[in-house]
Amino acid sequence: MSFHxxxxxxxxxxxxxxxxxxxxxxxxxxxxxxxxxxxDFMALMSPAAxxxxxxxxxxxxxxxxQHFGKTVSxxxxxxxxxxxxxxxxxxxxxxxxxxxxxxxxxxxxxAEGAAxxxxxLKNLLIxxxxxxxxxxxxxLEACTRVLNRHFPSVSIEVFALTEEEYARLVRxxxxxxxxxxxxxxxxxxxxxxxxxxxxxYRFRLDAPERACRAGMRVVNIGALLGLGDWxxxxxxxxxxxxxxxxxxxxxxxxxxxxxxxxxxxxxxxxTIVSDRDMVQFLMALRLFLPRVGITISxxxxxxxxxxxxxxxxxRMSAGVSTAVGGHADGTGDEENTGQFDISDAxxxxxxxxxxxxxxxxxxxxxWEPIFETAGEGA
Amino acid sequence: MSEDTFEIGGRILSSRLFTGTGKYGDDxxxxxxxxxxxxxxxxxxxxxxxxxxxxxxxxxxxPKHMQLLPNTSGARTADEAVRIARLARAMGCGDWIKIEVIxxxxxxxxxxxxxxxxxxxxxxxxxxxxxxxxxDLYVAKAxxxxxxxxxxxxxxxxxxxxxxxTREMVRILIEEIDLPIVxxxxxxxxxxxxxxxxxxxxAVLVNTAIATASDPVMMARAFGRAVRAGRxxxxxxxxxKRVLADASSPLTGFLGGAA
Numbered sequence: 059m060s061f062h063x064x065x066x067x068x069x070x071x072x073x074x075x076x077x078x079x080x081x082x083x084x085x086x087x088x089x090x091x092x093x094x095x096x097x098d099f100m101a102l103m104s105p106a107a108x109x110x111x112x113x114x115x116x117x118x119x120x121x122x123x124q125h126f127g128k129t130v131s132x133x134x135x136x137x138x139x140x141x142x143x144x145x146x147x148x149x150x151x152x153x154x155x156x157x158x159x160x161x162x163x164x165x166x167x168x169a170e171g172a173a174x175x176x177x178x179l180k181n182l183l184i185x186x187x188x189x190x191x192x193x194x195x196x197x198l199e200a201c202t203r204v205l206n207r208h209f210p211s212v213s214i215e216v217f218a219l220t221e222e223e224y225a226r227l228v229r230x231x232x233x234x235x236x237x238x239x240x241x242x243x244x245x246x247x248x249x250x251x252x253x254x255x256x257x258x259y260r261f262r263l264d265a266p267e268r269a270c271r272a273g274m275r276v277v278n279i280g281a282l283l284g285l286g287d288w289x290x291x292x293x294x295x296x297x298x299x300x301x302x303x304x305x306x307x308x309x310x311x312x313x314x315x316x317x318x319x320x321x322x323x324x325x326x327x328x329t330i331v332s333d334r335d336m337v338q339f340l341m342a343l344r345l346f347l348p349r350v351g352i353t354i355s356x357x358x359x360x361x362x363x364x365x366x367x368x369x370x371x372x373r374m375s376a377g378v379s380t381a382v383g384g385h386a387d388g389t390g391d392e393e394n395t396g397q398f399d400i401s402d403a404x405x406x407x408x409x410x411x412x413x414x415x416x417x418x419x420x421x422x423x424x425w426e427p428i429f430e431t432a433g434e435g436a
Numbered sequence: 437m438s439e440d441t442f443e444i445g446g447r448i449l450s451s452r453l454f455t456g457t458g459k460y461g462d463d464x465x466x467x468x469x470x471x472x473x474x475x476x477x478x479x480x481x482x483x484x485x486x487x488x489x490x491x492x493x494x495x496x497x498x499p500k501h502m503q504l505l506p507n508t509s510g511a512r513t514a515d516e517a518v519r520i521a522r523l524a525r526a527m528g529c530g531d532w533i534k535i536e537v538i539x540x541x542x543x544x545x546x547x548x549x550x551x552x553x554x555x556x557x558x559x560x561x562x563x564x565x566x567x568x569x570x571x572d573l574y575v576a577k578a579x580x581x582x583x584x585x586x587x588x589x590x591x592x593x594x595x596x597x598x599x600x601x602t603r604e605m606v607r608i609l610i611e612e613i614d615l616p617i618v619x620x621x622x623x624x625x626x627x628x629x630x631x632x633x634x635x636x637x638x639a640v641l642v643n644t645a646i647a648t649a650s651d652p653v654m655m656a657r658a659f660g661r662a663v664r665a666g667r668x669x670x671x672x673x674x675x676x677k678r679v680l681a682d683a684s685s686p687l688t689g690f691l692g693g694a695a
Contacts, residue, residue: 123648125595127459178491210486275510307540308512349542410491417461423486425510428519 060264061301065242068096068297077289080104089117094346099296102342103289111338118344119368125349130413131373131421132406133181135215136170137382138162138201142187144254146240148285148318148327151187153254160382161192167201169386175208177377177406180423182209183236188217188256195223199230206231211425213276217255218265224272233425234276235269236314237262241286242294250285266298270306275425277302277309278353283336284318284327292339296346303347312351312373315340317358337366344370359401364412376409378402440667442638444616445532445564445585447503451476452633453663454505454618455656456643457494458484465652466497473656478502479534479641481509482524505566507534514553521558533558534588535567544594548575552582559583568620571605576613586615588641591632592622595644599628603635610636626655626662633666 080101088098089110101107107114139161142151150157162170174182182205186193198216205212213234214227224235241247244259251257266277279298281291295313302311315336318327336358343352353373354363363374378400379385404412410420441448454477457466470478478498485506486493498504506524511517514537521533535558537550551567552575559565564585569575571589579587589606592598599622600606610617616638623629629640642659649655 123459124597124644127644127647128461129459176490178489180486180489303542307542310541349544414462419461419463420491421484422489422491424483426483426485426520426523428511428516428523 059267059305060260061267061298062260062263064297064301065244065294068294071096076100077104080106082106082109085110089114089345096297096300099342099346100293102345103293103296103338107338107342108334111334111341114338114341114345115369118341118370121344121348122368122370122372126372127419128417129419129421130367130371131181131424132179132376132409133183133211133213133373134174134177134179134375134377134406135183135185135380136167136174136205136385137185137380138167138197139186139189139193140382141189141192142254144188144256145252146254146256147250147252148282161197162201162383164200164204166383166386168204168207170383171205171208173386174377178422179377179406180209181211181213181425183213183215183234183375185215186217188254190217190255195219195226198227198232202227202230202232206427210423210427213278218258218262219268221268221272224269224274228273231427233274233427234278235266235274236278236280237265237269238280238282238314238316239263239295239298240282242281242291242298243286246286266302267305270302270309275310276312276351277306278312278314278351280314280316280353282316282318283331283339284329286328288329288331288335288339292342296343299343299347299350303350310351312353313343313347314353314355315343316355333362336362337369340366340370356400356402360404360412363402364416367413367416367418374409374413376404377406440671442616444566449476449503449639450474451660451663452639452667453629453660454479454620454639454641455646456641457481457498458643459647460652463492463494463497466494467499468653469646469656470499470502472653473646473660475656475660476501476503477505477639477641479505479507479643480529482506482520482527482529483510485524485527485529487527503532504530505532505534506530507568508536508554509538511535511537511554512539513537514550514557517550517554518557521554521563522561525563531562532564532566535565546570546590548572548578551575552578555579555584556582559585566618571602571609573605573608573612576609580613580615584615586618586638587613588618588620590621591619591628591640592624594621596622597624597645598622599624600631603631606632606637607635626658629659630662630666630669633663634669636670639663 084101085107088101142153215236247259269277281295299313351372352370354371355375356378413420451474453475455475457480506529508517508520517537535554537547555565555567566586568588576587592601618639619632619637620641624645646655
């Protein structure tokens with residue numbers, strides 16, 4: 059199976075121009091459905107929904123509390139390396155950018171893990187650039203085994219892997235994966251990824267499915283909003299999530315809503331996704347998929363993150379550095395090695411205090427590893 | 437009325453309302469919820485338990501007198517449920533275990549086949565097994581044979597607050613299964629908990645409806661009272677429902693009561 063043929067089918071059935079055809083009545087009908095259809099989701103994403111944004115917010119908030127409670131899971135990324143063989147025009151790791159390249163040794167990974175764990179976080183997302191020769195599956199496996207000493211949950215956000223490679227990492231203790239398609243517009247994708255292994259649109263698009271089949275417990279997808287037409291990318295992100303939920307019901311599907319951020323390089327986003335646009339996407343997604351996890355990263359600023367908290371957010375990053383290393387001794391050179399600039403530089407304690415002030419409980423641990431050896435003979 | 441108690445796994449319980457620990461905005465409300473509800477059994481997801489946490493742990497808020505009912509939330513197979521149960525016991529959470537095997541993250545419906553498998557294994561290992569299942573007579577019978585200590589049929593899918601949608605199936609389980617029947621999941625209002633108890637359920641488990649209420653403590657109290665009311669109504673033997681009105685001036689009165 060693949061979501062690929064469905065993209066064309068959706069494009070035919072739900073062409074871009076139709077966003078403007080929806081009326082307030084269509085939006086109200088969509089809001090009142092027990093189970094929203096793809097057409098309803100499109101109505102909720104349409105300009106007509108703009109005047110009903112408060113009603114959508116009230117319903118999105120109720121659905122989120124009903125299904126997730128007043129809780130937000132916290133995680134932080136750990137950049138293991140920034141070597142990359144890709145030429146993505148919008149990314150600081152682009153191999154033509156002159157930034158300092160490095161890769162953590164296993165001892166450094168352990169030290170970084172210990173430093174992050176000391177903040178109380180139990181859910182770690184490890185990241186690399188796309189350079190299998192330097193940070194291949196063997197390296198990821200070894201890092202995971204080290205990090206599982208500190209974290210019950212270790213997820214990956216790395217280059218697209220084969221199903222067997224995902225299965226190897228599951229066996230090593232990885233329980234989640236994140237894969238951003240960047241843009242679902244295949245023609246634009248080719249322009250944005252002129253060279254490098256990431257140029258293979260289809261291999262990347264099918265990566266989340268391969269991870270599902272490999273037994274990954276949580277699969278998180280997303281589009282980088284601003285690369286192309288945001289409404290089209292948002293729509294296809296939601297439909298991709300719905301497709302995965304239907305095909306792989308045993309996997310927890312989640313969606314991230316990253317917006318373009320400043321980075322090393324001179325490429326400018328094609329479109330500006332406003333705060334209001336982001337909010338509409340977030341709420342439409344919650345109304346379309348009431349049980350989907352929704353992640354908001356530190357690409358967004360603190361004030362905005364707090365304001366959108368009740369609208370559907372279930373997972374947030376905190377205490378973030380996008381530079382390689384730096385958690386253990388504070389020497390990470392964010393400016394010269396980071397993938398992008400973060401907007402919310404608050405530490406874990408500050409994020410927790412802000413969540414609690416809003417009546418939300420920060421959740422640090424939401425998984426108990428059940429490896430082959432765990433619990434045996436208990 | 438003499439004290440109305442019931443027994444699960446050798447423990448005598450007075451309260452027929454089980455509560456949960458998930459979804460609270462602040463776990464510090466849990467002791468007040470327990471007190472207001474009168475509940476004696478509380479379920480906790482092992483996946484959220486962190487005994488080494490420096491940032492607080494849900495277990496710190498569970499009153500000591502409560503019977504802990506760790507659950508296997510997150511398990512997708514019998515094997516995973518068994519592993520989680522063993523971990524729970526190894527971590528000092530006791531021998532009670534609520535089996536949740538859910539391989540469908542879209543609707544969160546329990547997998548009866550895998551639940552029976554896990555129950556059989558864990559009951560043999562001495563666990564007091566309370567399996568969460570669909571309201572299905574054959575699954576329930578298999579659970580009895582597998583050694584379950586109670587059967588926990590859903591009223592509606594988890595977290596939906598949609599009420600006792602499985603009413604007729606739960607009624608059949610109450611009639612046919614010689615184990616405590618604890619209606620779990622879907623109950624959204626005290627009146628629905630009361631209805632389950634009026635039907636003859638032995639207990640109900642309520643988490644979302646209490647945890648997501650604007651005032652969880654007041655809602656917990658309301659559920660406690662509703663469960664007692666429903667139980668007393670059941671015990672008092674409510675009058676039969678009639679299709680036709682019971683005429684106060686019967687048409688056959690002239691027969692002088694010989695009929």
